[in-house]
Amino acid sequence: MRPYFADLPKTALGAAYWLFAVYLLLPLALMTAMSFKDASFIAFPITDWTLNWYAQVLQDKQFIEASLYSIGIALATTAAATVIGVWIALLVTTEGIWGKAIIFALACLPAVVPGLINAISMRIFIRTVDIPTGTTAIILSHSVHAVPFVVIMVLTRLRSMPANLVDAARDLGADPFVAFLRVTIPYLMPALLGGMIFCVLTSIDDFVRTFFLGGYKPTLPMLIFAKVQGGMSPEINAMATIVLIVTAAVGLYAERLTRRSRN
Amino acid sequence: MVDTTTIRTRTAEPLRVPRYAGWIGKTVGSGLYRHTIGRLADSRPVRLALLAGVPLFWIAALHIGPIFQMGRISFMADYPPSPDGGSAYTLANYKLFFSDQLYFVPFLRSLVFAAVVTLSTLVVVYPVAYYVAKIVQPKNRVRALLLLLIPFWAGELIRTFSVIMLLANRGAVNVALRELGFIDRPIPMLYTSFSLSFGVIYLLALYMLLPLYSAIEKIPTQLVHAAADLGASPFQRFRRVILPLSKDGIVSGCSLVYLTSVGVFAAPLLLGGPNTVIFPEVIATLFHSSNDKWPEGAAFSMLLLAVSLTTVGLFMRVIGGRSVRLM
Amino acid sequence: MQPVVQFENVNKYYGALPAVDGLNLAIEPGQFVTLLGPSGCGKSTTLRMLGGFEQPSSGEIYLEGKAISHLPPNRRNVNIVFQDYALFPHLNVGRNIAFGLELKGLSSDAIHKRTMELLALVKLEDFAGRMPDQLSGGQRQRVALMRALAPDPNVLLLDEPLSALDAKLRQQMQIELKTIQRTTGKTFIFVTHDQEEALTMSDVIVVMNKGRIEQMGDPNELYSRPRSRFVANFIGQSNFLEGKALSVDGTVATIDWNGTAIRADVNGTQPAKDSPTTVALRPEALYCLAEQPQDRFALKGRIVQRVFKGAHTALTVDLENGAQLHLQLDPVALSHIGTDEIWVGWRERDAVVLAD
Numbered sequence: 001m002r003p004y005f006a007d008l009p010k011t012a013l014g015a016a017y018w019l020f021a022v023y024l025l026l027p028l029a030l031m032t033a034m035s036f037k038d039a040s041f042i043a044f045p046i047t048d049w050t051l052n053w054y055a056q057v058l059q060d061k062q063f064i065e066a067s068l069y070s071i072g073i074a075l076a077t078t079a080a081a082t083v084i085g086v087w088i089a090l091l092v093t094t095e096g097i098w099g100k101a102i103i104f105a106l107a108c109l110p111a112v113v114p115g116l117i118n119a120i121s122m123r124i125f126i127r128t129v130d131i132p133t134g135t136t137a138i139i140l141s142h143s144v145h146a147v148p149f150v151v152i153m154v155l156t157r158l159r160s161m162p163a164n165l166v167d168a169a170r171d172l173g174a175d176p177f178v179a180f181l182r183v184t185i186p187y188l189m190p191a192l193l194g195g196m197i198f199c200v201l202t203s204i205d206d207f208v209r210t211f212f213l214g215g216y217k218p219t220l221p222m223l224i225f226a227k228v229q230g231g232m233s234p235e236i237n238a239m240a241t242i243v244l245i246v247t248a249a250v251g252l253y254a255e256r257l258t259r260r261s262r263n
Numbered sequence: 264m265v266d267t268t269t270i271r272t273r274t275a276e277p278l279r280v281p282r283y284a285g286w287i288g289k290t291v292g293s294g295l296y297r298h299t300i301g302r303l304a305d306s307r308p309v310r311l312a313l314l315a316g317v318p319l320f321w322i323a324a325l326h327i328g329p330i331f332q333m334g335r336i337s338f339m340a341d342y343p344p345s346p347d348g349g350s351a352y353t354l355a356n357y358k359l360f361f362s363d364q365l366y367f368v369p370f371l372r373s374l375v376f377a378a379v380v381t382l383s384t385l386v387v388v389y390p391v392a393y394y395v396a397k398i399v400q401p402k403n404r405v406r407a408l409l410l411l412l413i414p415f416w417a418g419e420l421i422r423t424f425s426v427i428m429l430l431a432n433r434g435a436v437n438v439a440l441r442e443l444g445f446i447d448r449p450i451p452m453l454y455t456s457f458s459l460s461f462g463v464i465y466l467l468a469l470y471m472l473l474p475l476y477s478a479i480e481k482i483p484t485q486l487v488h489a490a491a492d493l494g495a496s497p498f499q500r501f502r503r504v505i506l507p508l509s510k511d512g513i514v515s516g517c518s519l520v521y522l523t524s525v526g527v528f529a530a531p532l533l534l535g536g537p538n539t540v541i542f543p544e545v546i547a548t549l550f551h552s553s554n555d556k557w558p559e560g561a562a563f564s565m566l567l568l569a570v571s572l573t574t575v576g577l578f579m580r581v582i583g584g585r586s587v588r589l590m
Numbered sequence: 591m592q593p594v595v596q597f598e599n600v601n602k603y604y605g606a607l608p609a610v611d612g613l614n615l616a617i618e619p620g621q622f623v624t625l626l627g628p629s630g631c632g633k634s635t636t637l638r639m640l641g642g643f644e645q646p647s648s649g650e651i652y653l654e655g656k657a658i659s660h661l662p663p664n665r666r667n668v669n670i671v672f673q674d675y676a677l678f679p680h681l682n683v684g685r686n687i688a689f690g691l692e693l694k695g696l697s698s699d700a701i702h703k704r705t706m707e708l709l710a711l712v713k714l715e716d717f718a719g720r721m722p723d724q725l726s727g728g729q730r731q732r733v734a735l736m737r738a739l740a741p742d743p744n745v746l747l748l749d750e751p752l753s754a755l756d757a758k759l760r761q762q763m764q765i766e767l768k769t770i771q772r773t774t775g776k777t778f779i780f781v782t783h784d785q786e787e788a789l790t791m792s793d794v795i796v797v798m799n800k801g802r803i804e805q806m807g808d809p810n811e812l813y814s815r816p817r818s819r820f821v822a823n824f825i826g827q828s829n830f831l832e833g834k835a836l837s838v839d840g841t842v843a844t845i846d847w848n849g850t851a852i853r854a855d856v857n858g859t860q861p862a863k864d865s866p867t868t869v870a871l872r873p874e875a876l877y878c879l880a881e882q883p884q885d886r887f888a889l890k891g892r893i894v895q896r897v898f899k900g901a902h903t904a905l906t907v908d909l910e911n912g913a914q915l916h917l918q919l920d921p922v923a924l925s926h927i928g929t930d931e932i933w934v935g936w937r938e939r940d941a942v943v944l945a946d
Binding site: 282287291 | 701705
Binding site: 162 | 641642643662663664668669670672673674676677678679680681689690693694737738740741
């Protein structure tokens with residue numbers, strides 16, 4: 001009936017998709033391209049190419065130290081957030097407990113409070129309880145940020161778990177702890193792995209919390225921020241490209257894990 | 264004829280019982296375990312206490328505690344309280360906000376900015392989400408989505424930095440325009456409200472994409488066909504069927520983007536200029552200046568938190584989304 | 591002989607609702623016992639109380655003479671085969687079966703040996719390394735059974751384990767279950783709402799209704815001597831003849847039924863003279879003749895409906911005394927009937943007086 005226009009919306013939507021993809025990927029592609037520029041300042045066009053910036057970054061002590069520091073914080077954050085997140089999820093799914101909806105809502109609170117306010121309130125809090133700014137404070141605030149996501153991922157998986165799996169384990173002689181370790185945890189594993197990688201990445205990415213709670217030692221985002229605010233040279237591009245490739249690869253892997261756990 | 268024995272041997276998979284298997288029972292059966300953990304496990308009150316203790320402590324101390332303490336300090340005249348005991352509670356910090364344009368204007372700018380960013384993101388992302396959820400073949404959907412997810416994992420700072428590559432005076436856009444002969448000297452795009460909005464939309468688009476995608480994907484395609492069958496034009500089908508059914512996704516996506524953009528911090532530092540000072544920067548200076556003004560900062564944070572949560576709450580009430588999913 | 595399982599005045603309330611109401615039940619060792627009843631009759635609750643997943647509100651449960659009500663499931667020597675099998679999805683078939691053995695502190699060699707023996711019992715040796723989702727429904731059923739038998743329980747509990755299988759497979763599994771019960775010599779307590787399943791497999795059937803035991807006995811006894819209207823109706827079908835007791839002579843009662851005097855087995859009851867009395871009569875226990883017999887009891891009637899059911903034909907007959915009876919006739923018996931005017935009768939031991 002409308003032979004000429006029938007496909008128009010589809011074509012337009014397709015165009016919108018590809019434009020959006022270009023919008024998302026072009027800046028990162030430009031950033032990557034700039035990392036190969038053989039000049040000491042950032043400007044287009046690029047005429048000479050080099051790998052020197054990468055060589056320089058990989059020998060940069062500051063970069064390596066900041067990376068290791070960030071990874072350390074991320075791992076500690078992940079451990080804490082995973083344990084607490086699973087614990088909260090278990091509490092929320094236990095039969096016969098009063099106020100589960102409230103507990104769940106409060107567990108998700110940090111996810112709806114804007115990041116800056118999270119950071120500031122934590123800054124005030126650690127002063128109240130006498131924790132100095134620095135590693136402990138960063139790990140605490142990153143964990144608080146990550147817990148809601150772990151809770152939600154674990155809850156989703158727990159809700160799909162047949163109720164009588166734990167009953168079966170108990171029936172076969174497992175006490176509640178053994179049943180948890182041998183049945184519940186393996187069942188949660190795909191969701192847990194996905195959630196853990198998510199924790200690692202959000203912790204490594206985080207800027208605003210570290211900005212308010214960090215000590216003198218810079219994390220990776222703090223280092224990049226300082227370099228961007230100082231003079232700009234393609235060294236930053238090389239640094240950012242390395243981080244981009246590593247985190248995107250890990251992120252894609254996590255995505256696959258969680259997707260598989262849902263099926 | 265098929266030789267059944269070969270099939271059997273091929274599919275046979277031997278049982279492997281790991282060495283540790285025997286140790287599980289030995290541990291659980293040992294007197295040490297039975298009289299410690301085993302005893303705890305047998306009692307329901309003990310189990311409940313173990314289950315509830317740590318999570319409740321964590322939530323009370325670290326989810327509620329900081330906000331509570333921030334609220335308390337926002338009413339203090341001095342922090343830390345002055346040694347002569349004059350830690351009077353006061354409303355002065357809140358009054359200060361309303362009396363000084365220096366604070367009031369960035370606050371309004373922040374709210375308007377967040378609203379504009381949210382709306383723009385919705386308009387930009389909706390067609391994309393619809394395309395991936397409904398038009399792309401199901402087998403390609405995950406791939407189409409993952410392509411858009413790659414930048415999501417790059418991190419806030421790196422994405423902000425990459426926007427500079429695009430918009431700087433000697434960035435890709437200006438250089439391209441000059442090479443094509445459209446302009447003689449670069450258009451200043453960086454450090455303006457344009458670059459800031461561009462960057463923040465770039466940062467937050469994916470918070471909109473995922474909820475929208477999952478909401479639209481759940482709409483049964485037959486409903487759209489049924490509407491078409493009843494004579495609805497493409498616009499009517501969108502307005503009357505698809506839009507109302509994707510309401511949950513719109514509410515979640517908008518809430519997430521709004522709440523994040525209200526508190527956005529790194530992007531204005533890198534992409535904004537003197538004319539784009541928004542509220543988070545104002546708050547931050549109160550905490551980082553040499554003579555820090557924590558009570559004022561706390562009061563302003565409380566205001567920002569209260570206003571942004573109320574806005575989102577009202578929005579959800581008006582639109583009437585049933586459930587907001589955070590992921 | 592000491593009963594292996596004993597329920598003593600066990601009550602279980604959910605709020606004010608009784609799920610199990612004053613249960614007294616003793617189960618002899620080595621028997622295949624079926625708890626039979628409609629959904630909500632308390633049979634599953636009874637099983638779950640024995641397994642340790644529910645606590646009785648009052649009363650006591652004994653396992654081999656020891657009170658076990660206070661023990662958690664992991665400290666009871668009973669195992670359950672769950673309705674949907676509840677196989678651990680992350681463990682292969684062998685490790686599923688070995689799960690209970692691993693918790694008993696056996697060496698890994700002993701675990702391996704015992705697991706393979708159990709797999710051999712259901713001919714699944716080649717599937718030891720398979721994951722549960724790679725098995726068919728029947729195979730899962732067998733694995734679940736072996737997993738529950740592995741720790742060598744005193745009593746095996748089966749919670750409607752066959753309900754997920756299709757009809758053919760279910761019949762096959764019924765026989766297999768019975769065989770395994772015989773070879774292992776264990777006490778099986780089987781819960782079902784399917785009367786045919788119960789009749790096929792059980793040594794003893796316990797019919798439950800509204801949290802109480804209606805009747806308990808071997809399948810034959812339950813079928814031919816139902817004590818209550820519920821049992822007579824739930825297991826097979828029955829005609830209910832409602833009348834007034836005239837006299838009782840030993841085990842035979844004479845009852846006035848619509849003006850006709852009929853004789854029925856008192857079936858353990860003692861109907862008082864002139865009290866209202868119900869007699870149950872199986873449709874297939876009725877005989878049907880073209881002529882009035884000289885040597886047997888028969889009533890004149892008229893066939894008002896014939897429904898062909900394959901192996902038998904269901905007839906509805908209006909009697910001259912105004913009552914209606916349902917009959918089931920096999921093709922041979924039916925071939926002797928030419929007209930709709932017939933004579934219907936029964937042997938007096940096939941008619942039983944009900945307690946209610």
